Amino acid sequence: MIYTVTLNPALDKTVEIPSLTIDAVNRITTMRTDPGGKGINVSKVISKLGGKSVATGILGGDTGRAIQSALEEMGLVTCFHFVEGETRTNMKIIDPVNHTNTDINEPGVTVSEEILDELLEEILGKISEEDIVVISGSMPKGSPKDTYYRWTEACREKGAKVLLDADGDLLKAGLKASPYLIKPNNHELSALVGRTLETPEELAATARDMMKEYGIEKIVVSMGGAGALYVTADETIYAEGLKVPVGSTVGAGDSVVAALAKAEESGMSLEETVRLSTATGAANVMCSGTQAAEYEVIEELIPKVVFHRI
Numbered sequence: 001m002i003y004t005v006t007l008n009p010a011l012d013k014t015v016e017i018p019s020l021t022i023d024a025v026n027r028i029t030t031m032r033t034d035p036g037g038k039g040i041n042v043s044k045v046i047s048k049l050g051g052k053s054v055a056t057g058i059l060g061g062d063t064g065r066a067i068q069s070a071l072e073e074m075g076l077v078t079c080f081h082f083v084e085g086e087t088r089t090n091m092k093i094i095d096p097v098n099h100t101n102t103d104i105n106e107p108g109v110t111v112s113e114e115i116l117d118e119l120l121e122e123i124l125g126k127i128s129e130e131d132i133v134v135i136s137g138s139m140p141k142g143s144p145k146d147t148y149y150r151w152t153e154a155c156r157e158k159g160a161k162v163l164l165d166a167d168g169d170l171l172k173a174g175l176k177a178s179p180y181l182i183k184p185n186n187h188e189l190s191a192l193v194g195r196t197l198e199t200p201e202e203l204a205a206t207a208r209d210m211m212k213e214y215g216i217e218k219i220v221v222s223m224g225g226a227g228a229l230y231v232t233a234d235e236t237i238y239a240e241g242l243k244v245p246v247g248s249t250v251g252a253g254d255s256v257v258a259a260l261a262k263a264e265e266s267g268m269s270l271e272e273t274v275r276l277s278t279a280t281g282a283a284n285v286m287c288s289g290t291q292a293a294e295y296e297v298i299e300e301l302i303p304k305v306v307f308h309r310i
Contacts, residue, residue, distance in 0.1 A: 004134045012036030038253075038254050041255070058111055079122070136165035183220045183260065204236045222256065237308070247286050252285045254290075255280045280293070
């Protein structure tokens with residue numbers, strides 16, 4: 001089973017404002033609302049890929065109940081811990097004229113270490129060996145800085161494969177617990193080592209060094225429209241980015257993580273994983289907001305994926 005952890009979910013409100021102008025009145029032309037947060041986005045995409053997952057995390061207030069209700073209407077299994085306060089609502093502003101995407105994110109609820117420990121114990125009581133746990137996104141206010149380290153270590157000790165998708169200090173802390181897979185982008189990987197990595201070869205070499213240092217099995221480095229690198233102990237594949245019409249880039253990385261989790265659970269080869277995750281990411285870029293692309297769209301893109309070993 002795949003478990004997704006979203007400690008700081010959000011109700012994502014995506015709007016289009018042509019020619020967004022600062023210090024002026026702007027008018028919304030289209031708007032949609034989706035339950036969001038990185039782990040939740042992963043669960044939505046896994047469902048479209050024909051897989052099953054359990055979406056877990058922290059929710060609060062009417063917004064939290066709206067998120068849970070929306071997920072259950074999608075047929076997703078949930079196991080959220082409700083706390084005092086109100087789950088955040090995030091605004092994603094798309095300007096189709098200037099081709100920009102602007103995020104305005106609320107801070108969300110405040111939680112204590114005790115609440116996080118209660119949720120972790122609940123999850124540990126459910127997972128077993130060979131399950132997959134996706135830990136991703138930001139943490140709520142009040143969370144200890146080593147939360148991702150402790151969660152990754154605890155899930156790994158239960159025999160689960162942890163896919164960690166975080167950045168900055170959260171990623172740095174989590175690395176020390178040896179997650180099974182991480183998915184930084186090229187900028188995040190550069191920040192981790194303190195120097196700019198520009199070529200696929202530089203990124204791949206750095207990823208390999210990191211795998212040896214921290215005991216990580218697989219690293220996927222996303223490079224935006226330029227594609228992605230898939231690095232294992234035995235091989236490295238560079239997949240070119242698919243050129244598709246852009247609806248919204250919000251949640252594109254989460255869709256790749258979803259495909260990686262589904263591929264891992266299904267025992268796919270690295271080549272099959274590359275094709276599925278590249279096509280899934282591109283298909284979700286074509287969607288508005290953080291809605292998940294239909295599998296038929298993903299299936300059409302799979303044969304178009306171009307990759308080679310480096």
